[in-house]
Amino acid sequence: MDLFISMFAATIIAATPLIFAALGELVVEKSGVLNLGIEGMMLVGAAFGVWAHFAGLPMIVALAAAVLAGAAASLLFGVLALTFMTNQYAAGLALAIFGTGVSAFIGRGFGSTPVDAIQPIHLPGLSDIPVIGAMFFQYDPLVYFSFVMFGAVSWFLYRTKAGLALRAIGESPDSAHAIGFEVIKIRYLAVMFGGAMAGLGGAYLSLVYTPLWVENMTAGRGWIALALVVFAAWRPKRVILGAWLFGGMTILQLQGQAIGLKVPSELLSALPYLATIAVLVLISRNRQAMALDFPVSLAQPFRPKG
Amino acid sequence: MTPRLELRGISKSYPGVLANDDISLSVLPGEIHAVLGENGAGKSTLMKIIYGATPADAGQIYCDGKAVPEHGPAVSRELGIEMVYQHFALFESITVVENIALSMPGKMDLKGLALRIREVSERYGLPIDPDRLVLSLSVGERQRVEIVRCLLRQPKLLILDEPTSVLTPQAVRKLFETLRQLSDEGCSILYISHKLDEVRELCHSATVLRGGKVTGETDPRQATSAELARMMVGKDLPEMMVEPSELSHMPLLSVNNLNLAPETVTGTSLKAVSLEVFGGEIVGIAGVSGNGQGELAAAISGEKITSAAEDIVLEGRPIGHLNAGRRRDLGLGFVPEERLGRGAVPPYELSENALLTAHRLGMVKHGMANRRKARDFAADVIEKYNVKASGPSAKAHGLSGGNLQKFIMGREIELSPKVLLVSQPTWGVDVGAAAYVRQTLIDLSRSGQAVIVISEELEELFEICDRLYVICNGELTPSLNRADTNVEEVGLLMTGTGSKPAAPDVQTESVRYAV
Numbered sequence: 001m002d003l004f005i006s007m008f009a010a011t012i013i014a015a016t017p018l019i020f021a022a023l024g025e026l027v028v029e030k031s032g033v034l035n036l037g038i039e040g041m042m043l044v045g046a047a048f049g050v051w052a053h054f055a056g057l058p059m060i061v062a063l064a065a066a067v068l069a070g071a072a073a074s075l076l077f078g079v080l081a082l083t084f085m086t087n088q089y090a091a092g093l094a095l096a097i098f099g100t101g102v103s104a105f106i107g108r109g110f111g112s113t114p115v116d117a118i119q120p121i122h123l124p125g126l127s128d129i130p131v132i133g134a135m136f137f138q139y140d141p142l143v144y145f146s147f148v149m150f151g152a153v154s155w156f157l158y159r160t161k162a163g164l165a166l167r168a169i170g171e172s173p174d175s176a177h178a179i180g181f182e183v184i185k186i187r188y189l190a191v192m193f194g195g196a197m198a199g200l201g202g203a204y205l206s207l208v209y210t211p212l213w214v215e216n217m218t219a220g221r222g223w224i225a226l227a228l229v230v231f232a233a234w235r236p237k238r239v240i241l242g243a244w245l246f247g248g249m250t251i252l253q254l255q256g257q258a259i260g261l262k263v264p265s266e267l268l269s270a271l272p273y274l275a276t277i278a279v280l281v282l283i284s285r286n287r288q289a290m291a292l293d294f295p296v297s298l299a300q301p302f303r304p305k306g
Numbered sequence: 307m308t309p310r311l312e313l314r315g316i317s318k319s320y321p322g323v324l325a326n327d328d329i330s331l332s333v334l335p336g337e338i339h340a341v342l343g344e345n346g347a348g349k350s351t352l353m354k355i356i357y358g359a360t361p362a363d364a365g366q367i368y369c370d371g372k373a374v375p376e377h378g379p380a381v382s383r384e385l386g387i388e389m390v391y392q393h394f395a396l397f398e399s400i401t402v403v404e405n406i407a408l409s410m411p412g413k414m415d416l417k418g419l420a421l422r423i424r425e426v427s428e429r430y431g432l433p434i435d436p437d438r439l440v441l442s443l444s445v446g447e448r449q450r451v452e453i454v455r456c457l458l459r460q461p462k463l464l465i466l467d468e469p470t471s472v473l474t475p476q477a478v479r480k481l482f483e484t485l486r487q488l489s490d491e492g493c494s495i496l497y498i499s500h501k502l503d504e505v506r507e508l509c510h511s512a513t514v515l516r517g518g519k520v521t522g523e524t525d526p527r528q529a530t531s532a533e534l535a536r537m538m539v540g541k542d543l544p545e546m547m548v549e550p551s552e553l554s555h556m557p558l559l560s561v562n563n564l565n566l567a568p569e570t571v572t573g574t575s576l577k578a579v580s581l582e583v584f585g586g587e588i589v590g591i592a593g594v595s596g597n598g599q600g601e602l603a604a605a606i607s608g609e610k611i612t613s614a615a616e617d618i619v620l621e622g623r624p625i626g627h628l629n630a631g632r633r634r635d636l637g638l639g640f641v642p643e644e645r646l647g648r649g650a651v652p653p654y655e656l657s658e659n660a661l662l663t664a665h666r667l668g669m670v671k672h673g674m675a676n677r678r679k680a681r682d683f684a685a686d687v688i689e690k691y692n693v694k695a696s697g698p699s700a701k702a703h704g705l706s707g708g709n710l711q712k713f714i715m716g717r718e719i720e721l722s723p724k725v726l727l728v729s730q731p732t733w734g735v736d737v738g739a740a741a742y743v744r745q746t747l748i749d750l751s752r753s754g755q756a757v758i759v760i761s762e763e764l765e766e767l768f769e770i771c772d773r774l775y776v777i778c779n780g781e782l783t784p785s786l787n788r789a790d791t792n793v794e795e796v797g798l799l800m801t802g803t804g805s806k807p808a809a810p811d812v813q814t815e816s817v818r819y820a821v
Contacts, residue, residue: 164407179395180380
C-alpha cells in the first residue's frame with residue numbers, strides 16, 4: 001500500500017513538468033504553429049532558474065527568470081518561423097539544439113551543486129488525512145499551479161473570444177486575416193506562452209524535481225511533451241491524462257525492479273512514443289474528432305495576402 | 307435621389323493588365339444593380355475596390371453623395387457596405403454563432419447573439435441553427451450564414467459575388483426572395499454574375515464589363531439575353547450543333563454498385579453508385595458541389611483505386627483495381643476540374659505538359675523523352691483546338707483558364723480515348739471558350755466515343771447531355787433522359803427531396819439504348 005501511495009505521488013510529480021510544457025505547446029499548436037523546440041526551451045528554463053537561484057534571488061524570482069528565459073528562447077523561433085516564414089520543423093529543431101547548447105553554457109559552474117529545492121507545502125488538516133493526504137495534499141505549490149494552468153488554458157480556449165480567435169486562426173489563418181485578426185501577432189503571443197510554459201516545466205526539474213543542474217537534464221521530456229499533445233488529440237483534458245500515463249511510465253522505469261517488474265526499462269521508455277503512434281492512427285480514423293480538434297493549418301507558414 | 311454608391315472614373319492596373327479602366331457606375335438606394343461580365347472582365351477587382359480591400363489607382367468613390375477619401379474594409383463597415391464572398395470565410399470546427407461572434411466587435415455574448423441570429427434568419431427566410439457546427443452545413447447553408455452575418459450589421463449596400471454558383475435552382479429562388487425583401491427595405495445590392503437569366507429576373511439595372519471597361523448600361527428586364535451576351539462577349543455566340551446520337555450496343559463504361567469512403571475529413575462517401583455510359587452519348591452528373599462528385603471522379607479516373615476490380619468496367623474489362631496510368635492506357639481519358647496542378651503542371655511548358663499523358667503516342671523510347679515529338683504534338687493541339695498561346699514552349703500558368711482548358715481537352719482527345727471523363731469543363735472559362743469546349747465534347751461523342759461530364763452548371767448539362775444522373779450525398783439517382791426531364795425536377799433531386807425516378811430494369815434500359 002505504501003509503495004502504491006509513493007508511486008502514485010511520484011507519478012503526479014513526474015507528470016508536472018510534462019503538463020506545463022504540453023499545455024504550452026497545445027496553445028501554440030492550436031494557433032497553427034508547430035514548435036519542435038520544447039526540449040531546448042525547457043533546458044534554457046532549467047538553467048536560468050538555477051542561475052537565478054545561485055545568484056541569491058528568491059525562489060519566486062528564479063521561477064520568473066525561467067519563464068522569461070523560455071519565452072525569450074521561443075521568440076527566436078517566432079522570428080524565424082513567423083516573421084521570416086522559414087520551415088517550422090527546421091526552426092523548431094534548430095531551437096531544440098540551440099537551447100541545449102545555451103543551457104549547457106549558462107549552467108557551467110553550477111554542475112551538480114544541490115539546490116535548496118522548493119518544498120512541499122503542508123496543508124493543515126488536509127495533508128494529515130491518512131492515505132488521501134499523502135496522495136493528494138503533500139505536494140509542492142507548482143504541482144497545484146499546474147492544475148490552475150490547466151483550468152486557465154481550458155477556460156481561455158473554449159470560453160473566451162480570444163481563445164475562439166486563436167482556434168480559428170489555427171484552422172484557417174487566411175479567413176481569420178480576412179475578418180481582421182492579426183494572425184502573426186496572435187501567433188507570436190501563443191508561441192511565447194508556449195516558451196514560458198516550457199521554461200517553467202524546465203525549472204520544475206532543476207529547482208524541485210532533481211533538484212540540481214545537470215547538463216541535458218530534461219532527458220527527452222520535451223519530446224515526450226510534444227508527443228503528448230498529439231496523444232491528447234489537441235484536447236487539454238487529455239493532456240492531463242496523458243501526462244499521468246507518461247509520468248507513470250517514467251516512475252515504472254525507475255522503480256520497476258523494486259516492484260519486481262520483468263519488462264526492460266528501455267521498452268518502457270519507448271512506450272510513450274508507441275502510444276502516441278497508436279493514438280495518431282486511431283484519431284485519424286475518427287474524422288469528426290479530427291475535424292473538430294486538429295488545427296488544420298499546423299506548421300504551414302502564413303503569408304498575409306493583399 | 308442621391309445614389310447610395312457612385313463610382314467615377316475608377317482605374318486599376320496590375321503589372322501587365324489594366325483590370326479596371328475608367329469605370330463609372332451608380333447604385334440608388336434599394337436598387338439591385340448587376341455587374342455583368344465574363345471571368346477576367348474586372349468584376350472582382352472592382353468589388354475589391356468598392357469594399358476597400360484594394361486601393362484604386364485613380365477615380366473617386368462616393369457614398370450617399372459624400373466622397374470616401376481613405377478607403378479600407380473598416381471604412382466600408384462604417385459606411386454600411388458588406389460583402390458576401392464567393393468563397394466563404396467560415397471556420398468549420400466551430401459553430402455558426404461562434405463564427406459570427408468572431409466578426410462582431412466588442413465582447414462576446416453567444417446567447418444574445420444566437421437570439422439575434424434566429425430573429426434575422428426568420429425575418430429574411432434564411433433558416434439556420436446558430437448552434438450547429440459549420441462542418442455539418444451544406445454549401446447553401448454556409449452561404450446563408452454569410453448573408454446573415456452581413457445582415458446583422460444592417461447594411462446599406464450588400465455586395466454578392468457570384469452567389470448562385472453553389473445553389474440549387476430552388477435555393478436560388480429563395481435567395482432572390484430574400485434579396486427582393488432587402489431591396490424593398492431600402493438596402494442597395496450589387497449583384498455580380500455572369501448568368502444572364504438570373505440578372506434579367508432579379509436586377510433593376512446592369513453595368514456590363516468587358517476587358518476592364520464598361521461596355522454597356524442597361525435595364526436587364528427590357529434587354530434580351532442575346533443582347534446582354536453581345537455586350538459581355540463583344541460578338542454573337544455560336545449556336546450549339548447537336549446531332550442525334552447513335553449508341554454503341556454495349557456500354558463502354560459501367561460503374562457497378564461502387565462504395566467508397568471519403569479521402570478527406572469533410573468528404574462524402576459514395577454509396578452503391580451505379581452508372582452506364584454508351585459510345586455516342588454524353589452523360590451528365592448533376593449535383594450541388596461537395597455531394598461526392600470529387601470522389602466519383604477520382605474513383606472512375608483511377609486516382610483512387612477501388613477495392614474490387616469489377617466495380618468499374620471498361621469495354622467489358624474490369625479495371626477497378628488498375629491505377630490511373632493503366633486506365634489511360636486502356637482508353638479512359640480524364641480532364642480534372644483543377645487545370646493548374648492536376649490537369650497541367652503550372653511552370654512547365656505546354657510541350658512538357660503534353661508529354662505527361664501523350665507519351666503514349668510513342669514520345670518516349672527506352673525511358674528517354676523525344677522532345678521534338680512532344681513539341682510537334684503540342685503545336686498540333688494548339689492549332690487544332692484554337693488555343694491562344696505563343697507556342698509549344700509557353701508555360702501552362704501563362705495561359706488563360708479557357709485556353710489552358712482547350713489545350714488539356716485537346717491533349718486528351720488526341721489520344722483517342724474510348725471514354726472521356728470531364729469534370730467542370732467550363733469552370734473559370736470565358737463564354738467564348740466555354741462554347742467551344744462544349745461543342746468539342748459533343749463532336750467527340752458523335753464520333754462514337756462515350757463522354758461523362760460532371761458539372762454544377764445545370765444549364766450546361768441541359769445544353770449538351772443526352773442523359774443525366776443526379777448525385778446527392780454520395781448517392782446517384784437512376785438516369786434521366788434529358789428530353790423527359792426539366793431543371794425543376796433535377797433541382798429537387800439535387801437537394802435529395804425530389805421523388806427519385808423508379809429504377810428501370812437494367813436489361814430493358816440497355817435494350818432501349820441499343821436500339
